[in-house]
Amino acid sequence: MNVLPALLVLGLLLATAGPRLLTRARWVEREPVLALWAWQCLVAAVLLCCGLAMLLTGTVAWPEAGRLLFLGAPHGVESAYRLPFTRPWAVAGTLLLACGGVRTAGALTAEVRFARALRRRRQRELTARAPELPPGLGLRPVSGERLVVLENAQPRAWSLPGPDARLVVTTGALTRLSDRELAAALAHERGHVRARHHWLMQCAEALNSGFPGARVFGLFRSQVGRLVELAADDSAARRHGRLATAIALVELNAAHSPSCPAPLAEVPRRVDRLLIGEPRLxxxxxxxxxATALVALGAPLLLAFAPGLRALL
Structure with a gap:
């Protein structure tokens, strides 16, 4: 099979079979960080297939670009990549794939701008409404992080990531939670900030909004939203115990109804998972x-370089 059809078939296979395998895997809840890595490798491999296919069709659509791409390559390498397409088809394919790339970049840029604007607005609101958490409460902030108390009877805790990250708790949470449970809740939010989960969520949201009909990106968005919470739960449980983390999770979400949004509807399962405490793999x-995730990520590159490597042997 020619390298271009092979790349497209591989991308289609990864986009269809990969999400199905990951969503049905039983090990995912035991290893959420590893599952996040596997999802990132899968999505990157699909995007890599599309990007390499665009690059190869571009060499047929514009021969000057092909000569520039293979500049300095040994004799026989360029001829090994001759694609079985006429120039009009190559131009159409290149433009189609390029539109996908532009749409992805545009959606990601819009998502990053929206997230930054929202974060700045919330930081201004917090600065105006809430004082910083005074020292001596028993909660020591780490470098580059601020603890903020917001007066609210509802027990809540959340984080605002960024260069000047803030962990926010309400007075209701301070009243409702014990010191250990409050520390677990803050460790959960601190886990989100340290792991840069907001970056991953922005990328997943951008891909899903840019290609709403692509099932792989829709599943990537929903699974990332669930897995980052499990990973943060584990981060808090390692430091403050599973029981304290589970109690904090229940208390902070006790006011939500069963008809709440999907992330909150996962709370009972997260609590059960913490209390059961299954061991790691x-x-x-x-x-x-x-290694399997790395193979999936490297397969498009290996496939793209295969004709050139065969020509050199």
Missing amino acids: PVGHRLRLT
Whole structure:
């Protein structure tokens, strides 16, 4: 099979079979960080297939670009990439794939701008409404982080990521939670900030909004939203215990009804998961899953370089 159809078939296979395997895998809830890595490798591999296919069709559509791409390559390498398409078809394919790339970049730019504007607005509101958490409460802020108390009877805790990250708790949370439970709630939010989960969420949201009909990006968005919460739960549980984290999770979401949005509807399952406390996968199993994700990420590159490597042998 020619390299271009092979890349397109591989991208289609990854976009259809990959999400199905990951959503049905039983190990995902035991290893949410590894599952996030696998999803990122899968989505990156699909995008890589499209990008490499655009690059190859562009060499047929515009021969000057092909000569520039293969500048300095050994004899026979360029001829190994001759694609079985006429120039009009190559131009159409290149423009179609380029439109997808422009749409992805535009959606990501819009998502980042919206998130930054929203974060700045919330920071201004917090600065106007709430004082910083005074020292001596027993909660020591880390470098580059501010603890803020917001007067509200409802127990809440959340984070505002960024260069000047803020962890926010309400007076209701201070009253309702014990010191250990409050520390667990803040450790959960701190886990989001440290792992840069907001970046991952922005990328997932941009891909989903840019290509609303693509199932792989829709599943990526929903699964990332769930997995980042599980990863933050584990981060808090390692430091303050599963029971304290589960109690904090219940208390902070006690006021929500059963008809709440999907992330909040996952709270009972997250609490059960914390209380059951299933052990992590064996190291060997984790290494095999990591290697599988890397293979999926490297497959498009290997496929794209295969004709050139064969020509050199």
